[in-house]
Amino acid sequence: MKWKKFFIATAAMFLMNVSASAQIVTVQGSGVSESAAIKDAKRAAVEKVIGTRIQSESLMIDSELIFDAVQSRTAGYVTSCEVINKSSSDGLINITARVDVSDEPGSALMKDVELVMNLNDPRLSVTMEHYGDDGGITFKKYSERCEAAIREELIKRGFTHVVDKQGEVDYVIIGRLSVGQAQEIKIPSWRNIGGNDFTPLETGLSRSISTLDCKIKKVETDEVIGDFQATGDGLDSSSNEVSAQAVNQMASSAAQQVREILSREASKVFSSVKIHVKADDGDKILMLEEILHQTQGVTGVHVRSFKGGQCIIDADTDLTPQNLYRALTAAAGNSLSLQMTGFSSITLEISLR
Numbered sequence: 001m002k003w004k005k006f007f008i009a010t011a012a013m014f015l016m017n018v019s020a021s022a023q024i025v026t027v028q029g030s031g032v033s034e035s036a037a038i039k040d041a042k043r044a045a046v047e048k049v050i051g052t053r054i055q056s057e058s059l060m061i062d063s064e065l066i067f068d069a070v071q072s073r074t075a076g077y078v079t080s081c082e083v084i085n086k087s088s089s090d091g092l093i094n095i096t097a098r099v100d101v102s103d104e105p106g107s108a109l110m111k112d113v114e115l116v117m118n119l120n121d122p123r124l125s126v127t128m129e130h131y132g133d134d135g136g137i138t139f140k141k142y143s144e145r146c147e148a149a150i151r152e153e154l155i156k157r158g159f160t161h162v163v164d165k166q167g168e169v170d171y172v173i174i175g176r177l178s179v180g181q182a183q184e185i186k187i188p189s190w191r192n193i194g195g196n197d198f199t200p201l202e203t204g205l206s207r208s209i210s211t212l213d214c215k216i217k218k219v220e221t222d223e224v225i226g227d228f229q230a231t232g233d234g235l236d237s238s239s240n241e242v243s244a245q246a247v248n249q250m251a252s253s254a255a256q257q258v259r260e261i262l263s264r265e266a267s268k269v270f271s272s273v274k275i276h277v278k279a280d281d282g283d284k285i286l287m288l289e290e291i292l293h294q295t296q297g298v299t300g301v302h303v304r305s306f307k308g309g310q311c312i313i314d315a316d317t318d319l320t321p322q323n324l325y326r327a328l329t330a331a332a333g334n335s336l337s338l339q340m341t342g343f344s345s346i347t348l349e350i351s352l353r
Helices: 013-015 034-056 070-077 108-118 139-156 239-271 282-294 321-332
Strands: 023-031 077-090 093-099 123-130 162-163 170-178 183-191 197-218 223-236 272-276 298-307 311-319 340-341 347-352
Touching: 013 223, 023 034, 034 077, 108 170, 123 139, 139 162, 139 170, 139 197, 139 239, 170 239, 197 239, 223 239, 272 321, 282 298, 282 311, 282 321, 282 347, 321 340, 321 347
Parallel strands: 123 162, 123 170, 272 347
Antiparallel strands: 023 093, 077 093, 170 197, 183 197, 197 223, 272 311, 298 311, 340 347
């Protein structure tokens, strides 16, 4: 499996200084109908804006688009779409459209970009267990439905790596699911005005309540970073659909609470500095790691990767990147030559010679 990872370089300055106006782009779209072609054009527009923003801010990304699931959030990002040309061929409608994409700092797009970037595009897994009063008959059906619904809702909120099984992931979402059996809704009907006698009147509706007790664990440290309870209340004329409705409603609530917990987790990155290192020798990386451990003001060092002459190191520190560089060069002395090639509010770029 090829993971599409990207890292923060100047994300914080970008998110603070980006223009508070929407961006208008001209894109192509195609589909079996005009509405499908417009949807395709909106997706292309949002992808173009995200890709342009990230690359213009010197973010390190691979050749693949970072937001595979951006189409799910198109409606929340696009403010207008004007079709300026339309044609058809081979059973498809092809359009050229002028699309207005909201990219101001407080927009849904920027909030999603900020969160996913600060968490380094995390891999999330969703696993559901089951309990409740349906006798376990629907254990597999509702557990799978709930997992799928939460994954879909998380993707809508900007996360790109959401899977159903535990494995090589950054965060595990574990839930215990209860789905109540559909209960017919009846109301009292008085036989005589002023009397106390009544008979139940059938409404033709059924109700089901689902409950999810959930926790989120950070795999690297096995730490529970948050827990919550979500509920869903289904009301439908079909007893078969009412429970599914309750599960879907609950999944939407759960995904939002997951996002809020991960947002709090993302805020912790500002107590660390991400160091991007260029080096032609792995021994220099090991030497740099040792020097960082000895650097005043650094409380933790985590080497994330080293490949192709590039390394990512997280340094737990309250120092700014500039002051960290000064402290690092002082600690290195003549043992290792460092040169700063760039920095932002939370990143430091250096080369080793």
